[in-house]
Amino acid sequence: MTHWRMGDTAQDYKVANSQAADWARGKFEKQIEAGRESAVQTINTIVNTVPQDALVAGRALTFQPSETDVQVLFGDGAEPKPIHDNAFRQMCSKAGLPLKFGDALRTGEEWERELLAHNLTEIHNRQDRRHFMRSVKGEVRACLSDRYAPYNSPEIVDAIVGEFQKLGVVPLSCRATDTRWSLKGVLPMVFEPFADEIMTYCLDIKNSDYGNGAFHVRLFGNRVMCTNLMTTEDGLRKVHLGGRLSDDFTFSQETYQLNSAALISATKDTVAGLLGPGKIDEMNQVIVEAHESSLSWAAAKRKLGKLTKTETEKVQEAFEGNDVMNLPPNETRWRLSNAISWLGVNTENQDRALDLQRIAGEVIGQ
Numbered sequence: 451m452t453h454w455r456m457g458d459t460a461q462d463y464k465v466a467n468s469q470a471a472d473w474a475r476g477k478f479e480k481q482i483e484a485g486r487e488s489a490v491q492t493i494n495t496i497v498n499t500v501p502q503d504a505l506v507a508g509r510a511l512t513f514q515p516s517e518t519d520v521q522v523l524f525g526d527g528a529e530p531k532p533i534h535d536n537a538f539r540q541m542c543s544k545a546g547l548p549l550k551f552g553d554a555l556r557t558g559e560e561w562e563r564e565l566l567a568h569n570l571t572e573i574h575n576r577q578d579r580r581h582f583m584r585s586v587k588g589e590v591r592a593c594l595s596d597r598y599a600p601y602n603s604p605e606i607v608d609a610i611v612g613e614f615q616k617l618g619v620v621p622l623s624c625r626a627t628d629t630r631w632s633l634k635g636v637l638p639m640v641f642e643p644f645a646d647e648i649m650t651y652c653l654d655i656k657n658s659d660y661g662n663g664a665f666h667v668r669l670f671g672n673r674v675m676c677t678n679l680m681t682t683e684d685g686l687r688k689v690h691l692g693g694r695l696s697d698d699f700t701f702s703q704e705t706y707q708l709n710s711a712a713l714i715s716a717t718k719d720t721v722a723g724l725l726g727p728g729k730i731d732e733m734n735q736v737i738v739e740a741h742e743s744s745l746s747w748a749a750a751k752r753k754l755g756k757l758t759k760t761e762t763e764k765v766q767e768a769f770e771g772n773d774v775m776n777l778p779p780n781e782t783r784w785r786l787s788n789a790i791s792w793l794g795v796n797t798e799n800q801d802r803a804l805d806l807q808r809i810a811g812e813v814i815g816q
Contacts (some may be wrong), residue, residue: 463727466642474638478650482638489621496631497604501659502583505596508574508581515563520556522590524583528752532589536629536662540593545573558659561704584660590659591629602710603659609714610655613721622652630658636657640674643734644741647778648674651730653721664688669724671733676776678791682733685720688713736812740784740814750786756809765789794803
């Protein structure tokens with residue numbers, strides 16, 4: 451066992467130096483190299499995407515059909531704006547309009563789009579509500595509550611990157627979509643809780659500036675042999691909710707910075723805590739205990755109350771099978787956790803995959 455001193459932080463990590471660790475390190479470094487490019491692209495997207503905000507009364511909204519969709523106007527004489535799928539879902543939800551019905555009308559014939567526009571206009575006009583609208587390049591990407599607390603994502607990302615650099619954390623995989631972003635940073639070292647079991651640890655920080663998810667910081671464990679991921683700890687979750695906005699509220703850079711200041715401070719503390727040597731040592735010990743904890747399928751099944759029947763059957767097949775590449779050997783709590791994580795890796799629905807990774811992390815400590 452050797453120690454890796456990270457920059458000027460004077461923090462010692464007990465890293466692996468076995469033959470298995472050397473192999474894993476080579477595989478890991480390729481993942482890191484690919485992550486650098488995705489990080490640059492993601493950060494550029496976040497910095498260069500500046501939403502235009504407006505507080506609009508429901509009675510001022512007018513919807514009208516276009517040739518292929520519906521558009522919205524923020525008052526008489528305003529320019530019609532195209533509506534992003536995310537904003538459309540939120541507009542339907544606030545109107546009490548079933549999304550499946552709304553989608554069917556939206557993609558239907560001209561009369562169906564006219565009916566949809568009429569319904570949305572009438573319902574929103576009759577509601578005593580105000581909406582925090584966020585648009586990018588003329589497209590409405592979000593229709594939010596007037597208590598929505600906007601954060602300054604570029605400033606938050608800058609603080610995250612700075613904290614990562616202090617700890618020597620490097621990008622693993624990063625992504626920005628139209629409505630949310632994710633930065634995943636990893637400690638550039640491998641750990642060996644027990645012989646030939648190689649682990650890495652990373653933080654995944656997610657946020658949506660458009661009501662498509664809360665700000666979230668999670669610690670992940672990654673089994674390098676097969677890239678099974680499990681959420682070992684939820685470090686910080688913050689919803690975008692504040693006081694009700696006044697009618698004369700001005701959406702300025704200063705406002706975003708004030709909303710973001712407390713979040714940035716909490717995020718820095720969370721990042722340092724979750725990736726510190728003490729937490730990593732603790733997680734490695736939890737894995738050792740899970741590895742040494744034998745488990746029959748009958749006992750294992752009782753830990754899977756959050757899984758569907760089909761998911762439970764797939765986990766059982768993996769747990770009782772002969773695969774010792776994607777899963778660790780022997781019927782233990784550690785193998786059960788990896789069976790759930792493996793299912794998450796092979797699940798197309800990314801939201802459900804995150805749920806399975808969280809459940810896999812919970813099983814380790816049970």
